[in-house]
Amino acid sequence: MDNHLVGAAGQEEEKTGSIGSFHPTTWDSVLCMLLKTSEPSAQVCSVRNGFGPTAACTWLYTIKQGKVLGVPFRNLDLSKCTLSPRRIFVLLNVLPLSTEGLKLGSSAVQGQALPLLRNFLEKLGTQQEQEGGGASRIKHLRFAERSIGPLEAPVVFSVLPSFLETLDLEGNVLGSAEMEALAQATRAGRLSCLQSLNLKSTRMNDEKMEILSSAFAEAKPLKIECLLLCRSVFGSGETFSSLLRRDTLSFLQELQLNYCSLSTAVWRALAERLKAGELPSLESLGLEWGWPPGELDQEALVSFAGALVRSAVPRLKNLNLKGVWANRHAGTALVSALRSDEVPHLETVDIEVSCESEETARVLGSGEGLEFIRSLDTNLDGQAGVEFLRAVMSAPKKPSWEELTLAVYRMGDGGGIDAEIWTALAAALDMGRLSSLHTLLFIHETDDDDDGEEFKLPVSQTSDAEGGGGGQFFDVFRGVSLPVLSEVTLDDAGFTDRDLAWLGEGIRAGKYPQLTKLSIRGNNFGRAGMEGLFGGVRESQGGLLCLGELGLGFSRAGEGAASLAGALRSGKMPGLSWLMLRATGWDDEGMRMLGEAVREGHMTQIVALFLGGNTFGREGMDVFFGAVSASEKGFPSLELLILSGSPVLEDGPGAAGGGIAALSQNLRLEKMPCIVCLELSNCSLTNEGMRLLGEAFGEKETPSLTELHLSGNPFNEEGLTSFLEALQPQSLPNLKRIPWNEPGNEASVPPWKNELIMNAKEAGKLRSLNVSS
Template sequence: MSTEKSVSQETEEAGIGEGVPRDGPPAEGPDRKTQKTKPNIEKETGDTQPKDDSLSAFLLMMRLDSQTLSGLARERESFGLAWLGLRLLKRTLRKNPVTSPRSIDLSGARGLSPEKIFLFLDSLPASVEEMKLDSAAVKRRGLPLFVSFLERLSSAREGGQEAPCLKSFTFAEGSIGPEGAAKIFLLLLSSLETLCLKGNRLGPKGIRAVAEGVREEKAASLRVLDLERTGLEKEGLKSLCEVMNRKSLKVETLNLSGNAIGGKEEMEGLRSVLCKYSLPSIRELFLRECGLTDGGARCVLQAMEVDDLPELEVFDVGENRLTPFGLKHIGFALRLGGVPRLRDLNLSEACFSGDGVGEFLRALSHPNCPRDLVVRGVRLASEDLDEEEVHALGAGKCPSLRSLDLSLSADLSADDHVTAFLEQMANEEGGGKFEVLDLRLELSGENRNESLTSLGVVIGKGSFACLGKLDVWRSMNGYEDEDGNFIDDDDDDDMDMTEGRSAFFTSLSRAFLPRLSELHVYDLLLTDADMTLFAEAVRVGNLPGLRVLVLGGERVDGGVGRVGMEALMGAVVESRDGLPFLETIDFYGTRAGEGAGSLGTSLLSGKLARLSSICLMNSHLTDAALREIAHAVKEGGLVGITVLDLRGTEIEGQTWGEFMRAIAESEGGMSKLNLFPPRLRSEITFKVSQVNVNVDSLIRAIGESEGGLPSCVKNLVLSGGRFSEEALVSLATSGGGESGGKLSHLTSLDLSSCGIDDAGLRRLGEVFSAYECRSLLTIVLYKNEISLEGLQAFLGALTPQSLPALRFLHLDGQTGVGGEEEQEKFASSVRSLREAAHSAGKLLGWKGHFAG
């Protein structure tokens, strides 16, 4: 007997037979024909053991663990198989060692009706204790079915029948509202240990339903209550706390994050239940992003001060922007020793400034401060620290600060905090105290070379394996001259940083920095030699997690060039793994653009698989380098690039044309490209920098490219350039249909002094007929060879849909129109042609033909 036949027979024996649709449960009622022809396996074999063994083998082959079963049940195509598996599982469970599922997650189910979902849930074995559902099961048509399901579970348990006893229930975000909460919670709460309502806007009515469940003694088993982002507010919190204040609950985790309850009055209500009577077992309290005020925080902290929360282990008040006053009270609570078990304190976005910083740091080193405490989200800066506190941080005397964001400066008018901190970190007792350290160092004055050298020493000793982000920059002292050039007062032989840079970059090749995700180095006057040293760190794989690399600076013009860039990109290619997580690379203000072609080679190697943002602004990018990048584009190496910042480069129009043609000819193109970061809202002007340069290749590339002119180019200035009628014909004939977007973002077009005659202008009209250019406001045609006949032909080529936003068409200074009288006659004739165009429904926004 084949396996297929055996499974079929066992399915019929289980009472399913032909009643099982391919994508759903069995049809109602028995199939009489199937009943008549159904083979009696028990008669044939004399016992059920072979059948049970086969079922067990089938179930083992299906591997129906919780994850697999949930995955099958969520998809319409595999739902029937999941349902069948449950039926077989229940049949064989008592006699065979098949692992039963403990949890079911049907959130995100596709193409399933509520009826099918609950037919599946009704088949669950008693082993299931955890469940997650979304709106398909608990809203609209699903709500009465869910209520009936919970009632059946309750009746089965009360009658001593086997049925799931749910201990954990999660409502997917947006799956339940106030009406559903009122009908569900009294039925659901009685057996639960965990209830997660995160992201469900319950409002006051829904919260009152939770409170009613507590009042009715339905929450006696509850250990975890997650009300994050449920719309909990003053009224709802009050109703919940009033009920909890009269009960002694076993809740260990209470999450109230993301609700507007941070005021003093709301927190006074919460304070009333943060005590040994109401919540004696509370271990985790989450009040993140609640708009917590200092007064509100003070209410909660009082419970910590008077030993009302002896079991508390996690206290999260992150993203509340607590002031130094609030920090003082947190420090005071820690010194009193009222929370001896506290191990996790999140203070992200708190304002660490003024007197509160010192008091808080001293509290962390107090004998009563919990020994295993880890404080997260602390951001400190030099202006809020004295030298003693900086020494304490570097020496590891605040062991609770396992994670720290630290900004230090070496200002001659104050203490040199950079050197002080690094000297302590270099000592054995100082190094290695942090788990993650984000460090920002501002180097200035006579000590900056020494400070940079010290940084290299600490890294080389392995004391900075904790570095997550490292920013190092040189403070600039100087002025701008009459031409706007920055004159650096410190830029002399006494301020040479060669030794410091060498020590720093050499250390990177000697120490493994597994956590370093961002490296920013500004204004250190980097050289090719420095870049070569850094390249070695990449070659040996010491920076495996690097995501952001910035090596430049606003006032640097020179230094790193082709040699350094090629060394770095060569190291990427030669290394075993490259920089697999690198997303952003920035060489602003250097000469790295001279060797930017090697970047294309690295991208083609696959060793920069996640790179998406490239900044070569003001980097002396050459035509040769851009051609190499264009080759990489054509080969598909830049398909994942979203930001390519090439501002401040002097590239010939022909080279730009080759670059855009490479985009058009590439199979993958650069479909994700947005040349400049959206947050800059850049309106880029593309300008031809030479007179009489031929821009035919650029025009053809725009037509051949799928995306046309990049959306960030708002102003196209081809003044003084030259183009042929053939190039315009090529552009016009590649337009129409959806391709009309190729010039859709252009707002200004300058074709002055381009030698355009009547024939060329007519071709230009054909381009605007093919591409509506709905954003184009201004066309500049100064100093060309256009007559009134040519303008009439141009207008005749347009359609009423062409150039709907155009306001100005500048036509002065045409060759052959000389003298004041002729110019006035020309202007009058242009006005007449404009009125005729308006009468034909064309260029209705066109106001004038002179500037202004």
């Protein structure tokens, strides 16, 4: 049997009743049984030897002919299909009548596929009209990202079937011309049955939204129930004033503006539209993130809060304001609006609130009348923070929150309020009232009035009895199950080895199964704390499988290098991608231990590795990068490597530059194929080191590298010259920055550095370099 589906496009005609060069019934007896339990996918249709597309066509044809009963085929995803356009449309022409959803990728849209797609869509529309429903009726049409562009949009949009209910264009960059084509399709009635329009990540802005809004107004009323505009940029209030109108979008139930850049004017316009009752059917409103942060006028949020009344949005059920920080009086206004008797019958609300008054804090903490809040982000600072936690504990029942973020601020009052907050936080945890804790942050803001004293947690009575210093908080924390806890950032929180050991006990008991980030930089722990923490990881049944980011910097973590290396080698932290060990006293022996974890393949997921400001030198560099070279995979995911010393640290510049030969060998062997940024500032890099580094880049292209930091090193004109002479034009094709000045070191750059760099750029060796960097 011929396994090839069809010849090249335009070279072979298919016979009636056949698919390509064979009759589909050849496969019926084999496929009928398979059809009962599965359906074709993009992968099945992409097998390169011809078996996949052949089987897929027969698969669909057999269903279409009614040879297999009980197989209600609904959707086909060809977004990753690698077949030729001709084969793809042979496949589409045998779609069963039950097919409702279709997703297409660039192979089915661009180039030679475009006229075939046009014919296919035209045929869908005309057959439906002529046969009264006897043809395939694709209701849901989706295009994979980057499949629709300036050439495709006018063609595809002009033949969209008028019975479409879903049009998904997410991830396709649509310019003004493409939006004009969609607007024209709207005016022509091609979106007359559309219920869902997905324009996420299409780079929508005021100009393009105005084009579409005008078309919507001309084609009104539309049946759109779901409008997705996430990751757009809107600055003009007029944009929403013209879009959100009752006579145009009277059926709109869901409006998603998550991760959009929305100006204050847009927020005000949105509030006005809501207050005017222009969206009477609205049930879900997504405004997550509210980027850019810090620029939103809080009065606009007050105005928005005033629109949350039944008379304006009678059907509103779901409101997402994550990332939209309602500060002080805006927070008070929002909480008051949500507790008002006039609020709609809300079901889920996500908010971020900073309480201005103790009363607002008590109301929020008690949860009374706010049972619909599912995600809450709030500050614990001052007396309001204490009152919030007291209300949590005194409430008749546990809060209904599913996700809670708490940011604990240090007040710097000599320990009074700070101690009260941490004591109350420990008590609330101990009562089981904060089991929804998702993120815990410690914000240590310093100012001119800071007393300069190290912050210390309230001491636990347990630690006194056991003869060691430990905080009440971690004494409680170790015994509390927190099933959704994702982030713990307690930098400069003043905890000790005993605190870290208690945290390890909680990990050993599996109390934090979803922990993805742990940052404990700037705390007073060393060998004992590291063993307590990572001993808990090693001995736990499940480990920290979700942990992606670990911050141990500015501590004595280097004393416990063996403990961290052991946890890595145990395989209990397989997803670790960010490892921050800056200024931890990490020495040559610590580098050897870390290297063993690399050699055994336990650090393949590492994306960023911070090793700067430490005490290791040439020996540590040789043994670590020697292990990387000897490993099978090396650092396949590594994008950021920081080996820089720092002139502001007591130990002065690092000595990593002495081991540059080992690092250079890694580059030659492509053990860091994805490296984007390499920081070697202040690491005692000499002329010889520069020569070795240049030769490595010259012998092996490194197209991923965009930043190379070399400032603060003792090499001179000879060293930079040897580095640049060793490069080939293709060595660093995408290098954009070689910054010579680091923050805190503003000395003028010697003229010879800029001159040599400019000469290399003119010679085509650094063609992408931004010389102003």
